[in-house]
Amino acid sequence: MLALQSGSNVFDVVLCNMPWAISSRPSLSLGILKGICNQERIRSKVIYGNLAMSAKIGMKISTEFATSGPIMGLCEHLFACALYGKEALDSDRIIREYSERPDVLAIVPRDYWFYARDEVIPEFLVSAADRILDHSPSIVGFSSTFNQVMSSLALARIVKDRNSRIITIFGGACFHDPMGQEYHRSCSEFVDHVFLGESDDAFRAFIQQWKSGKTPKDIPGITYKNGKEISYLPSEPVTDLNRLPVPDYDDYYLETEYLKGESSFDIVVDSLPYESSRGCWWGNKSQCIFCGLTEEELTFRSRDPEIIVEDIVTLSQKYQELNFHAADMIISWPTLTPVLQQLAALDLDLELFYEVKASVKKEQIELLRNAGVAEIQPGIESLSTDALRLMGKGTTLLINLQCLKWAKEYSIQPHYNLLVGFPNEKAKWYDDVIDLIPMFFHLQPPTYPITPVSLQRFSPLFEYRKNFGPGTVLPRPDYVNCFPPGTIDLNESSYYFYEKQAGGWPFFPERDEENQLQYPNYIQRFKDAVSEWIQLHQSTASPPSLRLRFGDGSAKIYDWRTSLRREYTISGEYLDLILLCDRxxxxxxxxxxxxxxxxxSRVTEAINDLLESGVLIQEGKKILSLAVADRPRSTKHLEGKVIGSETDSVI
Structure with a gap:
């Protein structure tokens, strides 16, 4: 790493990335905002409070606090105590109640939560405020995702108490639209402005107005105090992503170098974030019913291919990193195809992550791998076609399995979840998948056995369920644990909700006498079956496999999906079926x-034989081979081996 110079210690703008953001990569949003400051010749500094916290409590615990779902609300509660006082929140009771749960105890002992609340958090906030004030800023900004709200509010209050002339600004997903308006209303003593949507253009206009001594009341998407009211103009999405600067991550690396020298705390950077596009072209056509993106966020926009490649190369050269994480919600192939082709032509060993739609074609998977894409998130969400139809995913069981199979052939690691708990779902859907799971033991399992669907603001599910009347849909309980009664309208500020009904949805499972989560029987059966699948890939040196090796006029299939290992040699119509059913x-x-x-008759017999052995799988009128070739070959190449086969794929 080349030395990065910090320069002057005085900055006009200080931007804060607070706990509990992950520490293994810098903030894309703050990197872009710092880049905008550079373009506008504004002295700015990004303070990575999350790094300082990781150095204080250790990387293992800070990562758990940042990523573990069962404790996210409790982690926010720790900072809420610093903001409102532990007595006002009845904190001792909350910590005792939550910390005794087995899934929480597995992370840290119960007493650690009291120690963190009473010692770690107060010391951290004082130190962070000292650092900010040492830079003598005029503006202090906070970017908040779903578990950074309370830490940002707590620090803003301390900063504002110590220097009331500082302008405090907030933005991020948790401050969009009514949520940001309510946070500003309830915390107006120490919150000056909230950015209600995408902040890039609004932030540029904001600092330009500040330089000119003007207020931001005419800038769309920024709240301001108008007497006792909070006023704003509706936000507008960024229309030209090409205008955005290359993210500036200098302060992240300065911070890591400082912590390494100060406390021997060494952070391994897992990847650098960047973006090729914003929005979701699929969501523009058919928003998945669980998707909590605003209309502004769904609007699909992309950058020019040349700029995307230039940014990646620039970041790699400047920070000497080779791993990159695309923040895109979904790949747009017309835009990304030339990007991947250019990256593949570079003599660089880059590794990239992208989110893709599961209906990806095989030649696109090959293009991803050739360009250095080593990990994907294909948005699989379910292995039930009925459930996928309910979600509005536009995919099927076979499409998802095809994606997983091709990813395995090209050595691309897929990451995905299996969502459960949708309204009107049927137990039979899950039981049917349970029967099928041994057929794809050899494919990559999901990250977790199950992921209960969450009721998110802005999602079609939220809009649909709230029509059932007041009191049916309530803010998730962990929000209640962060605010004293009467301080905020949680119906306006919350992002996550649940339905309070007997047997209600989405799953907010009860706990038994041993504090274990209890799911409906059909979900528990499904969870157990997927857990076995995951365990097979975690506990054995040789996980299950279904290998396919081609010879001259024949092929061998090695079925090691279960302990009953089988081997087949196929030719003739059997081989032709395997070749064509690659898709x-x-x-x-x-x-x-x-x-x-x-x-x-022999073709029909061969299909039935391969279905019985589980090498082929059929759903409805369609079939797919599950065998994974040792060496990937294109669809065109495989079909070319079958003379005169011009069969049409369903994709």
């Missing part, structure tokens, strides 16, 4: 086409 095919069309080359 999803319509069974009747396949039988008709291969019936012109082989006896129709």
């Amino acid at each position: 999803i095919q319509v069974r009747s069309a396949l039988e008709q086409k291969l019936g012109e080359r082989h006896l129709s």
